[in-house]
Amino acid sequence: MAGISWHYVLKFIITGDAAVGKSSLLVRLTDQRFLANPDPTLGVEFGSKLITIPEENKIVKLQCWDTAGTESFRSITRSYYRGAAGCLLVYDVTNRTTFESCRTWLADVREHADPHLTCILVGNKVDLCASEDGDAPRRREVPAEEGERFAQEEGLLFVEASAKSGENVQEAFERAARDILAKIQQGVFGDDRSPGVKTSRPTNNNLTLDQAGSNGRCCT
Ligand SMILES: Nc1nc2c(ncn2[C@@H]2O[C@H](COP(=O)(O)OP(=O)(O)OP(=O)(O)O)[C@@H](O)[C@H]2O)c(=O)[nH]1
Numbered sequence: 001m002a003g004i005s006w007h008y009v010l011k012f013i014i015t016g017d018a019a020v021g022k023s024s025l026l027v028r029l030t031d032q033r034f035l036a037n038p039d040p041t042l043g044v045e046f047g048s049k050l051i052t053i054p055e056e057n058k059i060v061k062l063q064c065w066d067t068a069g070t071e072s073f074r075s076i077t078r079s080y081y082r083g084a085a086g087c088l089l090v091y092d093v094t095n096r097t098t099f100e101s102c103r104t105w106l107a108d109v110r111e112h113a114d115p116h117l118t119c120i121l122v123g124n125k126v127d128l129c130a131s132e133d134g135d136a137p138r139r140r141e142v143p144a145e146e147g148e149r150f151a152q153e154e155g156l157l158f159v160e161a162s163a164k165s166g167e168n169v170q171e172a173f174e175r176a177a178r179d180i181l182a183k184i185q186q187g188v189f190g191d192d193r194s195p196g197v198k199t200s201r202p203t204n205n206n207l208t209l210d211q212a213g214s215n216g217r218c219c220t
């Protein structure tokens with residue numbers, strides 16, 4: 001592969017309460033698999049993936065920092081928020097407390113990340129609300145409409161997803177990336193002002209999506 005193969009690198013953070021499935025969403029994105037018993041994250045973990053945004057003819061490298069939800073790591077994880085251009089704010093649709101915590105997480109993110117950050121609220125574990133696999137369905141504690149309403153009030157994107165089934169996982173990252181690209185085009189993110197957005201060198205501008213298809217694999 002000659003040179004780098006992306007138009008933009010975008011820094012993402014993944015936040016939310018412990019055990020809502022942050023690491024599982026990242027592993028689903030980068031490795032297309034689901035871990036039934038992942039270890040809790042100690043501090044932060046990192047994953048990255050190339051995605052294409054065909055309608056923009058752009059190849060985007062997502063650099064994702066997956067943070068621990070446990071309170072004792074809060075001061076460490078906060079330091080990774082700095083300059084982030086995108087955020088997945090995750091809760092568990094079967095656990096109302098994790099949804100209620102989102103307000104606090106959001107305030108924290110807004111205080112420490114790029115002020116123009118794009119945040120997508122992700123209601124995870126929707127697979128538990130269906131009973132198709134024979135397990136007894138768990139009661140949904142957060143209706144989709146409530147998630148949607150909170151997102152609208154706070155100017156967030158919103159999606160319900162499942163790291164287990166893969167439903168809407170890549171879509172969540174792509175929707176946020178599209179929104180960031182739109183902000184870049186509007187001049188909201190500037191090269192020097194926004195450490196969470198990196199633009200490729202001019203020599204890379206002729207990159208085509210075909211090239212990305214052959215090179216674009218996950219690279220954690
Ligand atoms: N059914 C179901 N279980 C999930 C899903 N996502 C995660 N889990 C499970 O939820 C538990 C916690 O998942 P993690 O990905 O470790 O959660 P986390 O948010 O990274 O937790 P911390 O790192 O401690 O903050 C694990 O047992 C996962 O297998 C999902 O979409 N559906």
Ligand SMILES: [Mg+2]
Nearest residue numbers: 022023040041
């Ligand atoms: Mg984790």
